[in-house]
Amino acid sequence: MLDQHIREELRGVVGEAYYKDDPESLVTHSYDGTPMLQHLPDGVIYPASTAEVSAIMQILSKHRIPLISRGSGSNLCGGTVPVQGGVVMVMHRMNAILEVDMQNLTATVQPGLITKQFIEHIEGLGLFYPPDPSSMAISTIGGNIAECSGGLRGLKYGTTKDYVIGLECVLASGEVLRTGGKLMKDVAGYDLTKLLVGSEGTLAVITEATLKLIPPPKHKKTMLAMYKDLYGAARTVSKIIESRIIPATLEFMDNPTIRVVDDFAKLGLPRDMAAILLIEQDGEPEPVERDMARIADICREEQADQIQVACNQEEALKLLTARRSAFTALARLRPTTILEDATVPRSKIADMVLEINRIAEKHNVQICTFGHAGDGNLHPTATTDARDRDEVHRVEEAFEEIFEAAIRLGGTITGEHGVGLVKAPFLEWKVGKAGIEVMKGIKAAFDPYGILNPGKMFAKQARRRVVIGRG
Amino acid sequence: MLDQHIREELRGVVGEAYYKDDPESLVTHSYDGTPMLQHLPDGVIYPASTAEVSAIMQILSKHRIPLISRGSGSNLCGGTVPVQGGVVMVMHRMNAILEVDMQNLTATVQPGLITKQFIEHIEGLGLFYPPDPSSMAISTIGGNIAECSGGLRGLKYGTTKDYVIGLECVLASGEVLRTGGKLMKDVAGYDLTKLLVGSEGTLAVITEATLKLIPPPKHKKTMLAMYKDLYGAARTVSKIIESRIIPATLEFMDNPTIRVVDDFAKLGLPRDMAAILLIEQDGEPEPVERDMARIADICREEQADQIQVACNQEEALKLLTARRSAFTALARLRPTTILEDATVPRSKIADMVLEINRIAEKHNVQICTFGHAGDGNLHPTATTDARDRDEVHRVEEAFEEIFEAAIRLGGTITGEHGVGLVKAPFLEWKVGKAGIEVMKGIKAAFDPYGILNPGKMFAKQARRRVVIGRG
CATH class of the missing domain: 3.40.462.10 (FAD-linked oxidases, C-terminal domain)
Known part of the structure; x- marks a missing residue:
């Protein structure tokens, strides 16, 4: 459990009802869709706005407390298990469809929105949002973005990455970063939008997304x-x-x-x-x-x-x-x-x-x-x-x-x-030592104290690769 | 001009004929497609392989000498002007189409390949590579990747970024990094492939690219x-x-x-x-x-x-x-x-x-x-x-x-x-202070000594934004 004064600071941001650390809340948020992985967090927080997320991150950053943002936790890589304790941030209260822009064919949504609800809403308007992970009846758009979810329509239409064109997110420091926009093309600096998609909550907390829609x-x-x-x-x-x-x-x-x-x-x-x-x-x-x-x-x-x-x-x-x-x-x-x-x-x-x-x-x-x-x-x-x-x-x-x-x-x-906990020991097999080093450098650029979803993506020790003869 | 022993080291890698620092070579590579920008490099080098690029980077890294990789220099942002001197690396000798994989619908090419030649080759095989920058008759695939080039077909088909699915590149240190592959989906760690596309030669030297092809x-x-x-x-x-x-x-x-x-x-x-x-x-x-x-x-x-x-x-x-x-x-x-x-x-x-x-x-x-x-x-x-x-x-x-x-x-x-030199003072207007800081951190993760295309993307001083009233 966090110190009394930190809990009070957090409750001061979201209100008494939206910071919980009773045993039921902690146990409920100690696991996700992945079997055999569990660890209790110190608390669970439910922000209602980007401003609240920013204020929370400032508090946690000051005290170097881990923050694990999550939607429905339907991931299969242990991506949202709070293995180092800290605060689990549940995004379900931020679940609005803020705008569907029929001229630009974009939608701007909050991360806690359930994927299927969004898809149905969009289809009702005569438009199409292709990413359809098998978990879509319960998964959130924010979770889909964190994991770069695919689905059955990925072959022809691509995955979540291909539809995220703008993001608002909160950095570990509490600063708010906006990337991209209602823009089909944007090469102003490094492509932070695509970098954040699939970053598994380790770089920033996504608080808003602008998504590309297409004709059905x-x-x-x-x-x-x-x-x-x-x-x-x-x-x-x-x-x-x-x-x-x-x-x-x-x-x-x-x-x-x-x-x-x-x-x-x-x-x-x-x-x-x-x-x-x-x-x-x-x-x-x-x-x-x-x-x-x-x-x-x-x-x-x-x-x-x-x-x-x-x-x-x-x-x-x-x-x-x-x-x-x-x-x-x-x-x-x-x-x-x-x-x-x-x-x-x-x-x-x-x-x-x-x-x-x-x-x-x-x-x-x-x-x-x-x-x-x-x-x-x-x-x-x-x-x-x-x-x-x-x-x-x-x-x-x-x-x-x-x-x-x-x-x-x-x-x-x-x-x-995604990599999460489950694949972390194997990541080096794919990306090599140089890839791991570069990725750790990127992580440090966003999150110098390593408080965002710690323990994920990078293993303490890579698994030794035994090249096995066939047959 | 570089020290005699460094020039000898570089000539030792590429051979006498492929490192030049005569006045004609230096002047020819002091500018690009952008008007009113010019600065002499110290030398011009023409590598023939990834191994040579790696050896060159090790030498330049040791001596902290800037390296500006370029194709045809048809960019319009001053992206390849060697504003801080150093060595210009011309990729034209590495211009092979290494493979067209008809089963996976991918092509693997070297960066010095001329875009139009590639497009015509692919079309001859009954396939389609959509990115068609106006400069395609002279521009290279490597240059297109560095700038994330668009073109007339971008609206429906997307830009270069949407077709690069794997990269081989050489880091500032000389290490070789491979990202992605002949894979329609890959979420093993941060998406370095998309990050490198549009990174304007500031993160790594691209030495090979795997490109997605589609039916025409x-x-x-x-x-x-x-x-x-x-x-x-x-x-x-x-x-x-x-x-x-x-x-x-x-x-x-x-x-x-x-x-x-x-x-x-x-x-x-x-x-x-x-x-x-x-x-x-x-x-x-x-x-x-x-x-x-x-x-x-x-x-x-x-x-x-x-x-x-x-x-x-x-x-x-x-x-x-x-x-x-x-x-x-x-x-x-x-x-x-x-x-x-x-x-x-x-x-x-x-x-x-x-x-x-x-x-x-x-x-x-x-x-x-x-x-x-x-x-x-x-x-x-x-x-x-x-x-x-x-x-x-x-x-x-x-x-x-x-x-x-x-x-x-x-x-x-x-x-x-792209941003290059021309837009660097304005980048903060789009991405904010937080965006600039994160991007500089990413740059440092790839290139700690700042020797890759220095002076680009990040201005010494951002232009003050004067919000001008209309009319």
């Missing part, structure tokens, strides 16, 4: 293609892109995921398939139909066993549900679900899936794989039990080898979930 | 719309975007520019128009035709005096030439041409053009305005004579007021040309 596609078509041969599915992914078609969605589920999803959602999926691709194209009706016909041809060329095309929106939703429910379905299997995020060049999808399967077998753990095949972004997901220390250790060893394989295939340790 | 549009249509009323043209811009149409190109020329361009290119443009819009849409044939029909309707609603639609590619090229030749045409008028880069939210285009005209009149200088109206990115261009000190002073005062007006309208001091 007029038409959409959805299909499932099912394969007895994993490589056939993977070759389909490459061949679609090689054919100069960028689908809106190009998702993959392996056999174990198919079985689990079907048990959960009762969709009547064929349980003997090695892989299913979920493919969507959107845009103008005529080219969508042509693209989908060509994609179906490619699926057949690659020996797809069945192709199922949605005839209407309900059917499309049912097919999408199969993919969207993967995490939920897997989470029902066993007490602990660890969802990972290895990403490779999309031409390496098949190699990566085979590597994952080989590694899982080697360590005798259950790993199901699904993900954004078109992006090369896979989610190998281990189902385990946190109480079984030995099994959890084997899972950790397996994931370490999976990250190593991703790097070896020209990939990265995380495509859309 | 199948069809394109081009039109000119001519207005007797400036506001009609500006309202057309807003109304097109509001109608959920994002054209590939949406360019603007004011009356003085129209006259000058017509004198130069003999296109038979009507000389009594207040403004011309050049509008292109591309994509699938049917939606392109529909968009262009709707755009023509909007032009008519906004009292366009004439609409001219290109019937074929030659005619389209002729219309495009009108816009592309604006800078060249203006440069013929008087000895010195100062092309600026103020950018506003696109809904403020008309206000900004009126402000520019008012300010030009107030200071009795000639400023023609053209630019990327769809992006809100205007190029007010002063034609003057560097020998007329008094007039140049008035031009400078006018531009200062123009930057101030852009900021006041929610805009920025530069949309695509």
Whole structure:
């Protein structure tokens, strides 16, 4: 618990009701969406304005107290666990849509806004905000910005980064910084906007964002293609892109995921398939139909066993549900679900899936794989039990080898979930010693005392990389 | 001139022929595309590989000698003028297309490659690299990355930043840093790739870039719309975007520019128009035709005096030439041409053009305005004579007021040309004191001794912002 006078200072800013340090509040904010990570904060604060955030940061900065800003905590990298204690700042009270500018096609919002509410509001105005992380029903725009969230539409439309064009944030010192604006182009100095997106709350507290909106596609078509041969599915992914078609969605589920999803959602999926691709194209009706016909041809060329095309929106939703429910379905299997995020060049999808399967077998753990095949972004997901220390250790060893394989295939340790606590020991594998040093320098430029989300992104010690021979 | 032993060290790396400090070489590299700025370097070096760049940086770092990396020097912000002496590093020998990966739709290139050569090579393979700065016939990909160059296709397709997905660069220390990769998604640590794009050679020397390619549009249509009323043209811009149409190109020329361009290119443009819009849409044939029909309707609603639609590619090229030749045409008028880069939210285009005209009149200088109206990115261009000190002073005062007006309208001091020397005194107007401090910290993280392109981006003293009353 913080000193009495600091608690009084903080309560003086937000009011009695909005600084809490009762045991329930502390426990509730000691973890996030990531399994097996927990640490109690010293307090929880709920600011209502940028001015309050600034005043809070001045107090915490003076006393060198850690600050962990968070939305709904749906991240999967331990990004909002207060591992060094301090104050958790919950942004939910700052959840307004401040403006939708129909002339400039921008929206200005507060960080605590729920992503899905925002998307629905925007769609109601006849516009489109593409980033659609699987967590969007509960995640916040601020959290999406902190983690640079992706989603099912990332292949064609890009991720959160591609839609954030301006930010207001509060630095560790309490100073307010504004970047970008309602501007399609701005090269006045270093691109702080894009730097802050994906900075995981370690550089500043985001208090307002200006987002780019685009015209919505007029038409959409959805299909499932099912394969007895994993490589056939993977070759389909490459061949679609090689054919100069960028689908809106190009998702993959392996056999174990198919079985689990079907048990959960009762969709009547064929349980003997090695892989299913979920493919969507959107845009103008005529080219969508042509693209989908060509994609179906490619699926057949690659020996797809069945192709199922949605005839209407309900059917499309049912097919999408199969993919969207993967995490939920897997989470029902066993007490602990660890969802990972290895990403490779999309031409390496098949190699990566085979590597994952080989590694899982080697360590005798259950790993199901699904993900954004078109992006090369896979989610190998281990189902385990946190109480079984030995099994959890084997899972950790397996994931370490999976990250190593991703790097070896020209990939990265995380495509859309972030580094947080979980990947911090592996960051150096991707960015090298020089990259770590530069990143630590950037961190120090924003946050000289290291009070913003400490313990994240940079590990005390990098994991030694053991290059493992194949087979 | 550098000490004999340092010159020998440098010649030892690149060979006798590739380090020069004869007067011709020094004078040739003492300036760039920006008027009225010149400073002699101490030497000029031409590396052939990343290893050579690294060895050079180790030598220069040891002796704390400035290094200014450059391509063709076509920038307009004084970005490559060696104002503090040192060594100019010309990247032209490193100009290879290392790989075009047809499965992942990426190209990996060296920085000295000429943009237009790259675009033509890619188009020959049936792919598309959209960034098309006006300088593309001479500019290099490395220079485009350093400045985050835009172009005529920026509105729909984005700028250089949106296509750089991986970089290899050499830090001031000589260490080699690799960022990103052939990856559509990568959130492993801070986004150094996007940070390096637009960093103007102040953070690292870029030695290799991995670029995203996209499928080319199948069809394109081009039109000119001519207005007797400036506001009609500006309202057309807003109304097109509001109608959920994002054209590939949406360019603007004011009356003085129209006259000058017509004198130069003999296109038979009507000389009594207040403004011309050049509008292109591309994509699938049917939606392109529909968009262009709707755009023509909007032009008519906004009292366009004439609409001219290109019937074929030659005619389209002729219309495009009108816009592309604006800078060249203006440069013929008087000895010195100062092309600026103020950018506003696109809904403020008309206000900004009126402000520019008012300010030009107030200071009795000639400023023609053209630019990327769809992006809100205007190029007010002063034609003057560097020998007329008094007039140049008035031009400078006018531009200062123009930057101030852009900021006041929610805009920025530069949309695509960069800060360099020219805008350094004004950077604080856009990013604030806190922004400057953070940016200086980032600079120090990459380049602790300040030897990379010193004197750029950060002014010794920020210009005091005089908020000028209107009218």
